[in-house]
Amino acid sequence: xxxxxxxxxxxxxxxxxxxxxxxxxxxxxxxxxxxxxxxxxxxxxxxxxxxxxxxxxxxxxxxxxxxxxxxxxxxxxxxxxxxxxxxxxxxxxxxxxxxxxxxxxxxxxxxxxxxxxxxxxxxxxxxxxxxxxxxxxxxxxxxxxxxxxxxxxxxxxxxxxxxxxxxxxxxxxxxxxxxxxxxxxxxxxxxxxxxxxxxxx
Numbered sequence: 001x002x003x004x005x006x007x008x009x010x011x012x013x014x015x016x017x018x019x020x021x022x023x024x025x026x027x028x029x030x031x032x033x034x035x036x037x038x039x040x041x042x043x044x045x046x047x048x049x050x051x052x053x054x055x056x057x058x059x060x061x062x063x064x065x066x067x068x069x070x071x072x073x074x075x076x077x078x079x080x081x082x083x084x085x086x087x088x089x090x091x092x093x094x095x096x097x098x099x100x101x102x103x104x105x106x107x108x109x110x111x112x113x114x115x116x117x118x119x120x121x122x123x124x125x126x127x128x129x130x131x132x133x134x135x136x137x138x139x140x141x142x143x144x145x146x147x148x149x150x151x152x153x154x155x156x157x158x159x160x161x162x163x164x165x166x167x168x169x170x171x172x173x174x175x176x177x178x179x180x181x182x183x184x185x186x187x188x189x190x191x192x193x194x195x196x197x198x199x200x201x
Contacts, residue, residue, distance in 0.1 A: 005035050009042060014052055018060040021152075025064025025124060032061075033120070036152055040159025053156050054149070061117075061148040062141060065127045069140060072131020077102060080132060094196065105133035110143040117147025 008016040020035045036057055043050040081095045105112060109130060116126035130140050 006038055009035070009039055010047075013048060014056040017048075017053065017056045018063075021057045021060030022064040025061050026067060027124075031120065032057075032151070032155065036155035037159030037162070040156040040161075041163060043156065044160045044163050050156065050160060054152050057152040057156065058145065058148045061152065062145050065141070065144050068124065068127035069131040069137075072128040073134060075132070077132050077134070101129060102133045105129060105135055109133060109135045110139050113140060113143040114147040117144055118151050123147075123151075 005020060008020055010016075012019070017035070017039050021032065024032050024035060036053075039048060039053045039057065040050075042048045043053050077098070081098055113126055113130055113135070117123045127140075127144075
């Protein structure tokens with residue numbers, strides 16, 4: 001995958017970077033930890049502009065959030081509660097817990113989204129509950145843009161400073177992505193085993 005990412009950025013520049021980051025926001029298996037440090041290296045080499053790389057990466061990430069946010073918003077909270085009443089064990093949530101999570105998004109949505117954008121895998125998934133909670137588009141995209149901007153700036157700077165050793169960023173962050181994914185799977189299995197129906201049904 002590394003060679004493909006490098007070839008896309010080398011051949012298409014900012015447009016290629018924008019497209020890669022859009023895909024990364026839609027499909028979690030495409031890691032920004034591989035994409036952005038190379039773009040930072042290209043900026044250090046003079047092939048791309050440092051600020052331009054950050055803007056293209058952030059723009060692609062923000063546009064890529066739209067489909068998942070719309071899925072949550074259009075699918076609707078009532079449908080999810082209905083499904084939780086019937087197949088809640090596989091969702092690992094019951095209706096009361098969904099209401100509680102929605103309440104968190106209503107109260108702390110921007111903070112949850114901003115922090116979520118800094119965590120591998122979660123940065124993609126966080127858009128769905130934000131849509132389900134009908135979080136204000138202004139707040140959602142504002143917090144998402146800020147989170148993406150912070151994350152992208154860190155990775156671009158790392159690639160820029162490490163120069164042709166930019167792959168060292170991947171060596172550090174790739175295991176982190178694996179750990180987060182394993183944690184999500186283990187949490188799901190734990191919730192699957194300990195799930196109980198809602199007393200509010």
